[in-house]
Amino acid sequence: MGQDPGIDELSMANLEVEIVAADHFVWSGAATLVKGFTSEGEIGILPGHTPLLAVLAPGLLEIAPADGSRFFVEVDGGFFSVDSNRVVIVADNAQLKDGASSGAGIR
Amino acid sequence: MGAQIRVYRQKIASTTSMQKIFKAMELIATSRIGKARQRVAASLPYSNAITRAVSAVASQSEVDHPLTTEPDSIRRAAVLVMTSDRGLAGSYSASVLKQAEHLIELLHGEGKDVTTYLVGRKAQAYFEFRGRDYAKVWTGGTDAPEFETARELREALLTDFATDFDEGGVDEIHVVYTQFKSMVVQEPAVIRLLPLEVVEEEVESSSELLPLYEFEPKPEDVLDALLPRYIESRIFAALLQAAASELAARQRAMKSAGDNANDLIKKYTRLRNNARQAEVTQELSEIVAGADALNAS
Numbered sequence: 001m002g003q004d005p006g007i008d009e010l011s012m013a014n015l016e017v018e019i020v021a022a023d024h025f026v027w028s029g030a031a032t033l034v035k036g037f038t039s040e041g042e043i044g045i046l047p048g049h050t051p052l053l054a055v056l057a058p059g060l061l062e063i064a065p066a067d068g069s070r071f072f073v074e075v076d077g078g079f080f081s082v083d084s085n086r087v088v089i090v091a092d093n094a095q096l097k098d099g100a101s102s103g104a105g106i107r
Numbered sequence: 108m109g110a111q112i113r114v115y116r117q118k119i120a121s122t123t124s125m126q127k128i129f130k131a132m133e134l135i136a137t138s139r140i141g142k143a144r145q146r147v148a149a150s151l152p153y154s155n156a157i158t159r160a161v162s163a164v165a166s167q168s169e170v171d172h173p174l175t176t177e178p179d180s181i182r183r184a185a186v187l188v189m190t191s192d193r194g195l196a197g198s199y200s201a202s203v204l205k206q207a208e209h210l211i212e213l214l215h216g217e218g219k220d221v222t223t224y225l226v227g228r229k230a231q232a233y234f235e236f237r238g239r240d241y242a243k244v245w246t247g248g249t250d251a252p253e254f255e256t257a258r259e260l261r262e263a264l265l266t267d268f269a270t271d272f273d274e275g276g277v278d279e280i281h282v283v284y285t286q287f288k289s290m291v292v293q294e295p296a297v298i299r300l301l302p303l304e305v306v307e308e309e310v311e312s313s314s315e316l317l318p319l320y321e322f323e324p325k326p327e328d329v330l331d332a333l334l335p336r337y338i339e340s341r342i343f344a345a346l347l348q349a350a351a352s353e354l355a356a357r358q359r360a361m362k363s364a365g366d367n368a369n370d371l372i373k374k375y376t377r378l379r380n381n382a383r384q385a386e387v388t389q390e391l392s393e394i395v396a397g398a399d400a401l402n403a404s
Contacts, residue, residue, distance in 0.1 A: 020152040022254045022343065038323050039332075053160055054323035055332045079332060081160055083318040090156045092336070 014066045015047050017087045019073060021094040026073065027063075034087055035062040036080070051083040056091065072097035112386070115379035119372055126368035132195060133361035136354045139250065140290070143351040147287065150347055154340040161303075161337045163320055164330050172327070173269070174334045175303045178278045183220040185242070185267060185277040186210060187260065187300075187342075189284040189349040190227035192249045197360030199285065199293075199353055200229035206295035207283045214281075222277055224263065226256075226346070242267070250350050257343035261335060264342075268301055284345040285352035291359070293352035300341060303334070 017034060019026040034045045037057040045052075061073040078091035165175065188207045190200040207230075211221050225231055225244040234241050243263055245256060270276030280301040285293050322329045 018152070018156075020156060022150070022153050022340065023146065024149045025152050039328070040324055043323075051318035051320045052323060053163060053320040053329055055329055078336070079160060079329070081156070081163070081320070083320070088156045088159075090153060090160070090336075 013047050013085050015045065015085050015087050017063060017089070019061075019063075019089045019091065019094055021091050026091075026094045027096065030066040031063050031087075032066055033062070033064040034089075036060075036075075036089075045082055045087060047085050049082045049085075051081075053079065053081045055079050056089070060097070061089065111382045112379055115375050115382060119375045119379065122368050122371050122375065126365055126372065129361045129365035129368060133358055133365060136358035136361060140351065140354045140358060143250070143347070143354050144287075147344075147347045147351055150340070150344055154344055157333065157337050157340050161330075161333050164322070164326055164333060167320060167326075172330050172334065174301060174338075177302050181217075181219055181278040182272050183222060183277045184214050185222045185224060185264060185280045186214070187224045187264065187280065187282045188226065188230050189282070189345060190225070190230040190233075190249070191349075191353045192228045192246055194229065195360060196353055196357035197363075199356035199360075200227065200233075203283055203285055203295050203349075204230065204233055206297065210281060210283060210297055219278075222267070222275075224260070226260075226349075249346075250353055252343070252346035252350050254339075254343055257339050257346055260342050261339045264300070265335060265338070282342070282345055284349045285356075287348045287351040287355065290355055293355055298341070298345070300338060303337075 014030040014032055015034060016028075017031045018028040032047070036043060036045075037059040038054045039057050040054075043054065056075060056078045058076045059074075061075055062070065063073065064070050073089075073091075074095045074097055075089070075091035076093050078089065078094075080087060080089040186207060188203060190203050194200070207223075211223070214221050223234070223239075223241040225234060225241050226246075227249045228246045231241075231244045231246060245260065248256065264280055267275070267277050268280060272278065279299060282298050282300050284296060284298075286296040287293055
């Protein structure tokens with residue numbers, strides 16, 4: 001089931017983030033933090049987060065990639081899922097904002 | 108005799124110019140296929156993520172959602188038919204329409220009313236020519252579908268699905284489109300879009316079990332937000348596959364038309380040469396015969 005494969009090991013790892021929009025791929029890579037808004041309020045996801053499936057509210061997502069930089073993605077609704085350090089953000093429409101590292105991961 | 112040569116020359120000229128058109132259309136279709144296939148591939152991460160999420164919610168929570176609940180009796184079914192806007196694609200639209208007719212007949216046989224929704228001018232022309240009713244039609248851009256179109260389709264279909272039977276609503280929704288299997292194989296296919304059959308077998312086949320998710324907000328609300336997107340992504344995927352199939356079918360049709368034009372040009376050139384030679388021979392024999400006649404006298 002993979003529910004409890006050594007919490008310590010998990011929390012040390014990075015998040016594996018994948019952002020997809022309806023008709024294209026947006027970003028993927030390792031990150032230490034993902035912050036966004038659900039319909040209930042703001043949520044921050046750190047490595048080792050419990051499996052979660054939530055509705056994403058329109059707004060800015062904040063992603064902190066593993067290399068220490070930080071960038072924002074504007075989304076207009078969608079949902080995201082977290083399980084065993086894998087964060088999949090599914091947005092109807094997603095736009096990378098300034099400050100996004102134009103390096104690896106962007107296709 | 109001279110007239111015959113002229114006819115052959117005209118045929119050769121017109122076939123040559125048609126061949127140029129076929130060649131150009133083939134090249135255009137070929138260059139667009141790559142892009143269409145890329146778009147199919149680009150939409151996969153989204154539809155995979157959404158399918159996974161829907162099966163996670165559906166398998167973990169005992170939620171009764173109208174979209175997943177099989178109605179007691181199905182009295183009217185909607186059929187969404189995806190054809191192309193333009194012809195010159197071989198049997199592409201015809202085979203989709205044939206499949207659709209087959210499905211409609213089947214549904215009638217089960218005692219259901221059928222409402223049709225059409226995509227593409229070919230389907231519209233087909234239905235209008237036969238004086239048959241359709242609920243709504245979307246035309247334009249079948250070879251490069253927009254996500255917006257999928258959204259409009261989803262809105263229209265869900266609205267009808269939510270409407271009562273007595274007010275013209277439907278109880279189930281089928282989609283007829285063309286599956287893009289490879290560059291040479293495209294098959295018309297039927298999927299039942301609604302009510303959804305929750306795809307539990309996909310979870311098993313991926314050999315990994317889904318974790319126990321927490322939901323935010325409630326599972327019902329998450330499902331409310333997910334299902335329309337899931338349907339949208341299914342419709343969009345079908346539109347993209349249909350577009351890629353249309354282009355592949357057009358490319359093949361234009362290739363064989365071009366080849367055929369080539370054969371015709373060869374054939375007419377031979378016939379023209381034949382006719383010219385016959386004319387020369389006849390003139391010659393007339394001259395010889397005339398000279399003979401003069402000599403004899």
